Amino acid sequence: MTVDLLCMGEPMLEFNQLPPNPDGTRHYLEGHGGDTSNAAIAAARQGARVGYITALGQDAPGDSFIALWQREGVDTSTVLRTDRYQTGVYFVTHDDEGHHFLHYRSGSAAAMYAASDVPEAAIAAARMLYVSGISQGISGSACDAVFAAIDIAVRHGVKVAYDTNYRPRLWPPARAAAVMHAAMARADYAMPGEEDVRTLTGLTDPDEMLDFYLRLGSKVVLLKMGAAGAYLATSNARVRIPAHRVVPVDATGAGDTFCGSFLARILAGDEPEAAACYASVAAALKCTGYGAVGPIPRAAEVRAALSDHPMMRHPT
Helix, strand or coil, X not given: CCCCEEEECCCEEEEEECCCCCCCCCCEEEEEECHHHHHHHHHHHCCCCEEEEEEEECCXXXXXXXXXXXXXXXXXXXXEEECCCCCEEEEEEEECCEEEEEEECCCCCCCCCCHHHCXXXXXHXXXXXXXXXXXXXXXXHHHHHHHHHHHHHHXXXXXXXXXXXXXXXXXXXXXXXXXXXHHHCXXXXXXXXXXXXXXXXXXXXXXXXXXXXXXXXXXXXXXXXXXXXXXXXXXXXXXXXXXXXXXXXXXXXXXXXXXXXXXXXXXXXXXXXXXXXXXXXXXXXHCCCCCCCCCCCCHHHHHHHHCCCHXXXXXX
């Protein structure tokens, strides 16, 4: 299958904590996670032709991911399988402060992925490569592999999109900033999170944040601001994208859904503002269910809700 969007990173089997039973016992919903895998599925559900670059263990979680991607129409021809390392797992818990993660990823198959494993022909044939800070932060080997993939993409005229998705347990801010910004200097689309940027740059003003990434080299910067929506900038314009209002139950994977949906619509020919409005609705709808993947909406659901987005009711 020829793909338009190649996502690269770390898939992890997910165990998401459900509300307690009346007797106080708790259960966990088994699912699938990993930021770029979530984004790949979100993009595929919006109609994009998507493939995934990673390594999985020869284990039951690895088999589960292959089955998932094949059900979702995500091409797996660039997924390596190995019996030397295992597929990572993580747990999600919830409290009044939001959702929290506990990851078991050290020495996983994805973390051991190397620059020599990067599929040059597949990247050269795609239209866009999508990576994140997690893709680079899980290990030095994976970090080098992402740089190699970006080099290939740039050399072949393939667009690059980057989401910071900073995780402090993976690396300290100074090292993360140096690595991410070196990568993002070559990205066409920068999609940082507001809290990430505060940590990585010390900036607090959203306009200064946009200026920073535009100066770094990105043509389009989409600052994700959670419940406050998003802030979109190009070299000659910027616009606030309000959040789509829902009653949320689990925000796990919402940012990934936003990124995957935005890139799907860009690849479909939308202008950035329209793509960002669409992505805002998709991310909000994802939050109405538990788990990173199951509640990701399909295109028909997003389009049905799109007319209720503030920018659709009151277009600029």
